[in-house]
Amino acid sequence: MGSRERVVFIGAGHVATHLAQAMARKGFDIEQVYSRTSDSAESLAKLIEAEAVTSLDCVKTDADLYVISLRDNALLELLPQIVANKKESLIVHTSGSIPLALLDKYEGRFGVVYPMQTFSKNKEVDLSKVHLFIEANNAQDERYLLDRFSTLSQEVHRANSEQRQKLHLAAVFVCNFTNHMYTLAADLLDQYDLPFEAMHTLIKETTEKIALLTPQEAQTGPAVRQDTDVINRHLAMLACRPDTQDIYRKISNSIIKYKSK
Amino acid sequence: MGSRERVVFIGAGHVATHLAQAMARKGFDIEQVYSRTSDSAESLAKLIEAEAVTSLDCVKTDADLYVISLRDNALLELLPQIVANKKESLIVHTSGSIPLALLDKYEGRFGVVYPMQTFSKNKEVDLSKVHLFIEANNAQDERYLLDRFSTLSQEVHRANSEQRQKLHLAAVFVCNFTNHMYTLAADLLDQYDLPFEAMHTLIKETTEKIALLTPQEAQTGPAVRQDTDVINRHLAMLACRPDTQDIYRKISNSIIKYKSK
Numbered sequence: 001m002g003s004r005e006r007v008v009f010i011g012a013g014h015v016a017t018h019l020a021q022a023m024a025r026k027g028f029d030i031e032q033v034y035s036r037t038s039d040s041a042e043s044l045a046k047l048i049e050a051e052a053v054t055s056l057d058c059v060k061t062d063a064d065l066y067v068i069s070l071r072d073n074a075l076l077e078l079l080p081q082i083v084a085n086k087k088e089s090l091i092v093h094t095s096g097s098i099p100l101a102l103l104d105k106y107e108g109r110f111g112v113v114y115p116m117q118t119f120s121k122n123k124e125v126d127l128s129k130v131h132l133f134i135e136a137n138n139a140q141d142e143r144y145l146l147d148r149f150s151t152l153s154q155e156v157h158r159a160n161s162e163q164r165q166k167l168h169l170a171a172v173f174v175c176n177f178t179n180h181m182y183t184l185a186a187d188l189l190d191q192y193d194l195p196f197e198a199m200h201t202l203i204k205e206t207t208e209k210i211a212l213l214t215p216q217e218a219q220t221g222p223a224v225r226q227d228t229d230v231i232n233r234h235l236a237m238l239a240c241r242p243d244t245q246d247i248y249r250k251i252s253n254s255i256i257k258y259k260s261k
Numbered sequence: 262m263g264s265r266e267r268v269v270f271i272g273a274g275h276v277a278t279h280l281a282q283a284m285a286r287k288g289f290d291i292e293q294v295y296s297r298t299s300d301s302a303e304s305l306a307k308l309i310e311a312e313a314v315t316s317l318d319c320v321k322t323d324a325d326l327y328v329i330s331l332r333d334n335a336l337l338e339l340l341p342q343i344v345a346n347k348k349e350s351l352i353v354h355t356s357g358s359i360p361l362a363l364l365d366k367y368e369g370r371f372g373v374v375y376p377m378q379t380f381s382k383n384k385e386v387d388l389s390k391v392h393l394f395i396e397a398n399n400a401q402d403e404r405y406l407l408d409r410f411s412t413l414s415q416e417v418h419r420a421n422s423e424q425r426q427k428l429h430l431a432a433v434f435v436c437n438f439t440n441h442m443y444t445l446a447a448d449l450l451d452q453y454d455l456p457f458e459a460m461h462t463l464i465k466e467t468t469e470k471i472a473l474l475t476p477q478e479a480q481t482g483p484a485v486r487q488d489t490d491v492i493n494r495h496l497a498m499l500a501c502r503p504d505t506q507d508i509y510r511k512i513s514n515s516i517i518k519y520k521s522k
Contacts, residue, residue, distance in 0.1 A: 014481070072490050097483075097491045116463055118481045123470050129462050155462070166453045169495050170446040174460045175467045176482030177512045178439045183476040183519055185431040192427040199435045200472060201390050201416070202377055206436045207468040209384050211461060215444040220275070220379045221437030222358075229333050230358045234430050243515055250508050251438045257504065258444055 005148075008032045008059055009050075010082055011069035012040040014119035015094050017047070019069065022127040024048040026151045034059050061085040067113070068093040076102065083108055090141050096168025099161035104137045111136035111145055114164050115153075118175045127152050133159035133167065184244055216258065223255035266409075269293045269320055270311070271343055272330035273301040275380035276355050278308070280330065283388040285309040287412045295320050297335075322346045328374070329354040337363065344369055351402050357429025360422035365398045372397035372406055375425050376414075379436045388413050394420035394428065445505055477519065484516035 007028045009020050012035035024030050030050045035041035038054045045052035053059060056078065068075055068082060072095055083091060083106045091103065092111040103110040112135040117125060132153045136142035142158070150156045159167065182203070186196040209218040222230035231252055238245035268289045270281050273296035285291055291311045296302035302313035314320060317339065329336055329343060333356055344352060344367045352364065353372040364371040373396040378386060393414050397403035403419070411417045420428065443464070447457040470479040483491035492513055499506035 071486055072488055076490075097494055116459065118463065118467055118470065118479070120470060120474060120479055120481060122478075123473055125466065131459050131462060157459075163453070163455060165494070165498070166449065166455060167459060168491075169498055170450050170455075170457075170460060171463055172482055172495065172509075173442045173446040173449070175463050176480070176484065176516070177442045177509075178464075178467055179471070179476055179480050180484075180512055180516050180519070181434045181438045181442070182471055183480065184515070185434040186476050187519075188427065188434070189431050192424070194424060194427060194431075196431075196476075198377065198392055198418075198428065199431060201392055202379065202432055202436050203439075203468055203471055205386065206379055206439055207464055209379065209381060210440075210443055210464055212384055213381060215440055215447050215457075217383075218379070218381055219437065219440050219444065220381060221433055223437060223441075225332055227333055229337075230429075233358055233426070234433065237426070237430055243511070243518065247508075247511050247515060248433075248438075250504070250511055251441055254445070254504055254508060255437070255441050258441075258448075 004029045005064040006031055006062075007065045007067060008034065008063045009044070009067050009069065010034045010056075010059070010078075011067075011074075012044040013069060013071075014121065015115065016067070016069035017044050018117075018119045018125050018127065019067065019094065019113075019115060020044060020048050020050075022152050023067075028065070031063060032059060056081045061089075063089055065089065066091040069095075072098055079103065079106075090136075090144075092136075092145070096171065097165050099165070100135050100137060101161065109136070109138060109141050111141050112161075112164065113145060113149060114159070114168070116167060116171055118179075128154055131155040131157065133157055133164050135160060135164065184247070188244075219255060219259075221255070223252040224259055226256060226259075265290045266325040267292055267323075268326045268328060269295065269324045270305070270328050270330065271295045271317075271320070271339075272328075272335075273305040274330060274332075275382065276376065277328070277330035278305050279378075279380045279386050279388065280328065280355065280374075280376060281305060281309050281311075283413050284328075289326075292324060293320060317342045322350075324350055326350065327352040330356075333359055340364065340367075351397075351405075353397075353406070357432065358426050360426070361396050361398060362422065370397070370399060370402050372402050373422075373425065374406060374410060375420070375429070377428060377432055379440075389415055392416040392418065394418055394425050396421060396425065445508070449505075480516060480520070482516070484513035485520055487517060487520075 007030045030048050032051045033041050033045040034053050041052035087108045090109045092113050096114050114133040115130050117130040132149050134145045189196050268291045291309050293312045294302050294306040295314050299315045306313035348369045351370045353374050357375050375394040376391050378391040393410050395406045450457050
């Protein structure tokens with residue numbers, strides 16, 4: 001493969017949008033962007049001067065590299081159509097949870113580039129610090145992916161499908177669930193007419209501690225102190241929100257359990 | 262009160278240790294530190310050149326300011342003894358959850374200085390950015406606390422007992438529960454022989470997003486995409502950890518519920 005690989009993106013969501021732009025900046029020639037909805041296809045295609053297509057029939061079959069960045073169930077559904085007539089090309093997906101074996105049952109060159117990061121609209125991400133986990137069904141493509149994506153990120157690692165699934169599960173806890181704790185807090189404060197901004201310093205410090213202490217060393221609060229007076233008062237305050245109350249109780253019990261480990 | 266207030270600390274835990282040092286740097290004259298255990302009393306007392314005492318009988322009664330920084334149940338138990346013979350002094354506590362009314366039933370001058378922060382051993386905290394929430398049972402002491410603690414922090418606010426309890430509850434979610442998500446992830450990765458350090462970039466980005474987006478806008482992951490394939494695979498991976506599996510399920514359901522709000 002030359003230095004101007006011809007690339008097609010299958011999918012135009014948050015991951016695709018961030019990854020495609022970073023790849024375009026590093027000399028990948030992204031020719032097409034497929035998305036089921038023309039708005040998505042076109043808004044990404046415009047950013048990287050590619051062609052937008054909304055039917056897989058219009059996707060060219062002679063690109064060097066295909067990057068599939070779809071929801072897992074869409075990927076599995078469309079996979080037979082995506083891989084058709086592309087035996088010569090390298091086809092990678094970006095999912096944390098789909099094993100390479102699911103692609104590998106087709107004939108062809110397959111791989112994975114999993115960026116372990118949270119991508120949202122309206123928030124730039126410096127991809128050079130993002131951990132990219134690479135896998136391929138042949139040594140040559142694996143080496144190519146490791147080398148080539150090292151121009152995008154300083155943190156490019158090999159990970160097999162099982163390791164990637166485990167990293168993804170851990171990422172759901174540290175990122176998605178953490179963010180939902182912010183949602184629950186913001187909703188409570190909103191109900192109380194108090195500003196969520198008051199939490200920013202605390203959120204920042206909670207994160208900074210984790211670079212220096214183990215999570216167990218960093219744990220503070222009523223549960224780890226087994227301060228049942230406070231815990232019970234908090235549960236009472238959440239009486240009208242049984243789901244949130246249940247989450248409070250379950251996490252507090254888990255904190256107490258881990259303390260005695 | 263002059264500029265060299267004579268202060269006694271009742272308690273020598275993490276909050277006391279960080280707050281007492283910051284106060285000493287700002288000219289408070291901390292004369293005594295009480296803790297039930299002499300090790301704790303002495304290690305804080307040494308840092309700020311104070312006397313360590315392990316009996317409340319040895320606490321002087323003529324200080325200008327007493328700062329109570331104990332676990333809530335210890336505070337409530339010791340309170341009658343702490344307030345005895347100190348009607349002339351200002352007595353404040355640092356708890357997020359104890360209403361001022363619980364002190365105010367005694368005769369005297371009472372207040373609260375609640376630092377909304379997570380304090381651990383071996384991690385310095387820049388108190389100048391920490392939100393301090395102030396309350397007092399008389400206008401003069403409230404003004405004094407607001408003014409005097411503004412020399413420690415740029416973020417000194419008035420908050421009544423109800424507001425403080427609500428802030429504390431929200432803080433448990435954004436700090437203590439978030440940190441427990443790190444513990445659960447670290448434990449999973451440890452079991453899998455994968456390094457928790459791989460999560461640091463993701464943790465950092467999750468936090469940085471919150472300064473720019475609302476928590477709802479920032480939410481990513483399988484639950485908000487309602488990607489039940491991934492959710493079910495993750496639940497299966499957690500089959501041997503029923504408590505963690507339950508937390509995964511409850512938070513995912515809550516994310517889905519909030520999305521449709």
